Amino acid sequence: MLSVVHISKTFGQVKALDDVSFDVHDGEILGLIGQNGAGKSTTFHSILNFLSFDGQITWNGQPFTEADYDQIGYLPEERSLMPKLTITQQIVYLARLKNQPAKVTKPKIAGWMDRFAVKGQPTDQIKKLSKGNQQKVQLICTLIHDPQLIILDEPFSGLDPVNADLLKQAILAAKQRGATIIFSSHDMTNVEELCDSLVMLKNGRVVLKGTIDSVREQFGRTQLYLTTDWSKERLAALDGVKHVYHLGTHRYRLQLNDEAAGKTIFDAVSGGHYITEFSQQPPTLDAIFRTEAGGTDHE
Incomplete structure (x- = not known):
């Protein structure tokens, strides 16, 4: 279980996060929503220890260890692949950063490419792929080591409905095996379809929190x-x-x-x-x- 407890973050005079708290349980999907600049990416970066913050974030009741970070799959909002590498080289490289050896990763690649309907061969260079296929390769890099905590920052951005459905199936499969999942999206349909609960941020503060049904019911059957x-x-x-x-x-x-x-x-x-x-x-x-x-x- 991921627990975010009273975290705050200030950049100069800007209060990016203001006393944010929430939990995400094993086998649960949480949607983190809010306008641009609400604090979603700052929350993700705090969980990933990319920046310092006030408050506490724990994984299964304890502070994150280096081994725990190997169990995280993170898809950043700004996609970043190395264009001169082949698909195999790119996936193997990032998986090795998570301490998954090449001999474990390579046999999985073809299956994951089929799963996401990537048009290309494992030996193709990243730069020769379409933008959509590059995005799918990055999704494979995020998920191929079977992470226990999955953080997806605007994962559906740029995906057509068919490919968005492929990603949804992968997210639900990860939930089924017990992964803890948190993703941000500006498309509330995706949040309603996939998420068990949500947190809405506004100006760095939590303004809505709860299960999808309980949040909707707060506003009455109007x-x-x-x-x-x-x-x-x-x-x-x-x-x-x-x-x-x-x-x-x-x-x-x-x-x-x-x-x-x-x-x-x-x-x-x-x-x-x-x-x-x-x-x-x-x-x-x-x-x-x-x-x-x-x-x-x-x-």
Whole structure:
């Protein structure tokens, strides 16, 4: 288990991290979200001991040792491969830095290339690969030594939907074997699909923390999806309706002032008869992100 306990970091007059705390358990995926400059990369760099900080970070209840760092797989936001090396040379080199010998790494390479659908041969130079295939090679470098702690800084950036799905499968496979995983992303769909929990940073402070469901439920079931032949204007006139969004033929999303209005709206629209769709839900993670990133802190 990774424990981050009351860490703070200042760069000159800038408070990059301000009393940040969270845990990530074995076999758990945590999403670290926030706007650019919120403190996500600084948090990662603190965990990796790239910089000094105030507070404490432990792995399985103890400070990190050199051997523990060999069990980390880290994908930086700024991708960095050596263009003149071949795929094999690049992967073997980085794996050896994690104390995995070449004789263990080399037999795995072809399988990992197939897994990520890398177009090229192990003997191809990095510089001859497309940008997308270079990114997949870096992902292989991050995962090939079967790390127990995986830190991915914007791993989906630049990946098309097909390759993003390949990465998701690899992340879920690592979770299945018990790895502790933390990744940052600006795509809330990826966070909702993959993560067990999340931490949202704003100006270096934690403003949201918890399981995906518990975070969404904090904001109430204020989103109502329904199919009806009522007009948009008629729906907007109902008590408790803040805004009406037209989603398609006879389909709407109602934003409510109070989730308690849902029952009254159901009674009015249904008139006691069957309707094909009426679903009252908390806001999506994307909507919450937009509100929290641009609005006041949520304590």
